[in-house]
Amino acid sequence: MSGPLSERVVYSVRGMHCASCVSRLRRALENEGGVVEAAVSLATEEAVVVYEVPFSPSELHESAGFSLSLGTDGDVSDGGIGRDALLAVLLAAGAKFLPPPVALVCAGVSVLWCGRHFSVGAWRLLRRGAADMNTLVAVGTWTALLWSVWTWARGAGGALWIDAAALITAFVLVGRWLEARAKRRAGDAVRKLLELAPERARVERDGEVREVPIADVRVGDTCVLRPGERVPVDGTIESGSATLDESMLTGESLPVDKGPGDAVWSGTVNATGGFRLRTTRVGGATAFARIVESVRVAQSSRPPVQELVDRVAGVFVPIVLVIALITLLVWGGAGAWNDAVAHAVTVLIIACPCAMGLATPTAIVVAMGRGAQRGILFRDARALERLARIERVAFDKTGTLTTGKLVVTALHPGHPESDGERALLEAAATAEDLSEHPLAGAVRAAVELRGVKPLEVDFFRAVPGRGVRARAGGEEFLAGSTRFLRENDIDVPDTQGLHVSRAGSYAGRLEVGDTLRPEAKAALAALRELDVESIMLTGDNRKVARAIADAAGLDTVHAELLPEDKLARLEPGTAMVGDGINDAPALAAADVGIAMGGGTDIAIEAADITLVRANLHAVPDAIRLGRRTLDTIRWNLFWAFAYNVVAIPAAAGLLGFQVTPSYGAAAMAMSSITVVANSLRLRRA
Numbered sequence: 001m002s003g004p005l006s007e008r009v010v011y012s013v014r015g016m017h018c019a020s021c022v023s024r025l026r027r028a029l030e031n032e033g034g035v036v037e038a039a040v041s042l043a044t045e046e047a048v049v050v051y052e053v054p055f056s057p058s059e060l061h062e063s064a065g066f067s068l069s070l071g072t073d074g075d076v077s078d079g080g081i082g083r084d085a086l087l088a089v090l091l092a093a094g095a096k097f098l099p100p101p102v103a104l105v106c107a108g109v110s111v112l113w114c115g116r117h118f119s120v121g122a123w124r125l126l127r128r129g130a131a132d133m134n135t136l137v138a139v140g141t142w143t144a145l146l147w148s149v150w151t152w153a154r155g156a157g158g159a160l161w162i163d164a165a166a167l168i169t170a171f172v173l174v175g176r177w178l179e180a181r182a183k184r185r186a187g188d189a190v191r192k193l194l195e196l197a198p199e200r201a202r203v204e205r206d207g208e209v210r211e212v213p214i215a216d217v218r219v220g221d222t223c224v225l226r227p228g229e230r231v232p233v234d235g236t237i238e239s240g241s242a243t244l245d246e247s248m249l250t251g252e253s254l255p256v257d258k259g260p261g262d263a264v265w266s267g268t269v270n271a272t273g274g275f276r277l278r279t280t281r282v283g284g285a286t287a288f289a290r291i292v293e294s295v296r297v298a299q300s301s302r303p304p305v306q307e308l309v310d311r312v313a314g315v316f317v318p319i320v321l322v323i324a325l326i327t328l329l330v331w332g333g334a335g336a337w338n339d340a341v342a343h344a345v346t347v348l349i350i351a352c353p354c355a356m357g358l359a360t361p362t363a364i365v366v367a368m369g370r371g372a373q374r375g376i377l378f379r380d381a382r383a384l385e386r387l388a389r390i391e392r393v394a395f396d397k398t399g400t401l402t403t404g405k406l407v408v409t410a411l412h413p414g415h416p417e418s419d420g421e422r423a424l425l426e427a428a429a430t431a432e433d434l435s436e437h438p439l440a441g442a443v444r445a446a447v448e449l450r451g452v453k454p455l456e457v458d459f460f461r462a463v464p465g466r467g468v469r470a471r472a473g474g475e476e477f478l479a480g481s482t483r484f485l486r487e488n489d490i491d492v493p494d495t496q497g498l499h500v501s502r503a504g505s506y507a508g509r510l511e512v513g514d515t516l517r518p519e520a521k522a523a524l525a526a527l528r529e530l531d532v533e534s535i536m537l538t539g540d541n542r543k544v545a546r547a548i549a550d551a552a553g554l555d556t557v558h559a560e561l562l563p564e565d566k567l568a569r570l571e572p573g574t575a576m577v578g579d580g581i582n583d584a585p586a587l588a589a590a591d592v593g594i595a596m597g598g599g600t601d602i603a604i605e606a607a608d609i610t611l612v613r614a615n616l617h618a619v620p621d622a623i624r625l626g627r628r629t630l631d632t633i634r635w636n637l638f639w640a641f642a643y644n645v646v647a648i649p650a651a652a653g654l655l656g657f658q659v660t661p662s663y664g665a666a667a668m669a670m671s672s673i674t675v676v677a678n679s680l681r682l683r684r685a
Helices: 019-030 081-098 100-113 116-127 133-154 158-186 188-195 286-298 304-331 338-348 353-373 381-387 397-401 420-432 439-448 480-489 520-529 542-552 563-568 582-589 618-651 660-685
Strands: 006-014 035-041 046-052 066-070 202-204 208-213 222-225 233-243 256-260 267-283 376-378 392-395 402-413 461-463 467-472 475-480 497-500 505-516 531-536 556-558 574-578 591-596 608-612
Touching: 006 286, 006 505, 019 035, 019 222, 019 353, 019 381, 019 475, 035 286, 035 353, 046 286, 081 100, 081 158, 081 233, 100 116, 100 158, 116 133, 116 158, 133 158, 133 304, 133 563, 158 338, 158 353, 188 402, 233 402, 286 353, 304 338, 304 353, 304 618, 338 542, 338 618, 338 660, 353 376, 353 381, 353 618, 376 618, 381 531, 381 591, 381 618, 392 397, 397 402, 397 542, 397 574, 402 420, 402 439, 402 574, 420 439, 420 475, 420 497, 420 505, 439 505, 467 556, 475 480, 480 497, 497 574, 505 520, 505 542, 520 531, 520 542, 531 542, 542 556, 542 660, 563 582, 574 582, 618 660
Parallel strands: 392 531, 392 574, 531 556, 574 591, 591 608
Antiparallel strands: 006 046, 006 066, 035 046, 202 208, 202 222, 222 267, 233 256, 233 267, 376 608, 402 505, 461 467, 467 475, 475 497, 497 505
């Protein structure tokens, strides 16, 4: 979204009410000098602006009639509409049931005071030669009120629409209040994340532990954590141990044991134990802050399906005004001016650009928040929409389908005695004791597991590409390939593995390999249930790749591939899952790139989707969420368009029955609420 010389800033926006508001503000922001791109969300009432210097974000306070303020707390305010709505309901009751003089006063106070938001907003836009939802409501309420005053003053008995002006104001305000509450629920995920951020930390300075504001913590500081406390910063445990709840970061419900050298992250909870933490990241650089920022930006992004809404929104309000005017003239030309006013007002009031404006962003906001709760981070809404259309998923092998860690899988002693495996491990551990090769790490892990200790080494030498040579207790130890041991006159069987010798005698071999992730088989089965094909793309040899594929229940394998070869295997409709580093070309070229993340370095910008918890179950979870979201958006848009297509002609009297202005206002309010309520169902996806 941003280039190498650009920055990104988030504004809180006040004054938006419909799709035309969003389109107008986005166009105005993109026309500001220095602004590269802008994304505006009606659901979150936020604008994300990508800019280049010398643009100064702090100097932008107003654009296209909307107020802007830097930063946001993730909340959606009702702007005091709740109080106005309550008063408007009481005034509407008075306008409905009290005598005409008192009813006119009630209606006048309702329109002038409770409905001032509509009138002020419409006037501001009128001066700019523009119109939005405020214009429709203001023109409708004022027309109903003034017509009622005129007919009552003339004594023509036409005070029929006195209550309509007050009822319209009441219904619209109540609808906006309910809408604001629903939008607030839609943004619960980000707001709850923000609430997890600790405000203070206990820091060790000058030999004392002091409680300081989180803003005062610096990289390199030592923080002290007690049981039950929330970790304030990213860092590494220096001493102590604990069990941490990392569910807010990774979506993983099981607690994780941590000890010296392990990384911990801001916002996670120290369930048990105590430890000292060396700070590595603070403020906006923490994993927690980056997740919140990425979700916020993604929530404000637009999927391709939104483009149709934007085109319609640009002309919707002017078209409704024209239809209302034609309705007034046609009915008035027939001599039924009272009915003409009623139909025209109803056309203005019943039209609902709000539903169109909320159809896509509310679904996106809820889906992005739900994904974050499950440890699935979407870079933007386009990735979510493309994911819904994925037909196959290509997996890298090492670090994706497998754990990426070498382990000893089998022992084959060269001597049949009862302690042959222990003797083989001792010889292998002695030979590899000073080695830094990954194979040595696998050997050391196996040795620690079985309680075997290596001999004290007094000489060590690594032979690149072949093996290692060590001396301990006057004996020579070798570990390496078949070729290496044969070059040293050791009789070695023609088999694969890590071969070991001791004092010129063959000690046996160890089978070392990567292991399948424990959840891989079930995750691939879940993809099959979704009718999504799974394939493997790996640079490893065919035999090893086939063994992993068989264990996972995966049929299609393409092995011994170079990075450019993987690109050629990516057909349209394919998502690529990799570790986000060596698979970068394939991740970028696929329709959807999915990076297996890790808490130490969450690759938010490396792919379209980042799985914070390195768990393959998140892949089918993400596809399900993408499909549910796209279905929700389609139903929302269908309802929003269908509602207006039917409601406006009905209001104009073209369907053979009359819709009063009051019922039109109620229908308009329910239209928006229905769209938001449908989107909220995604919270259970």
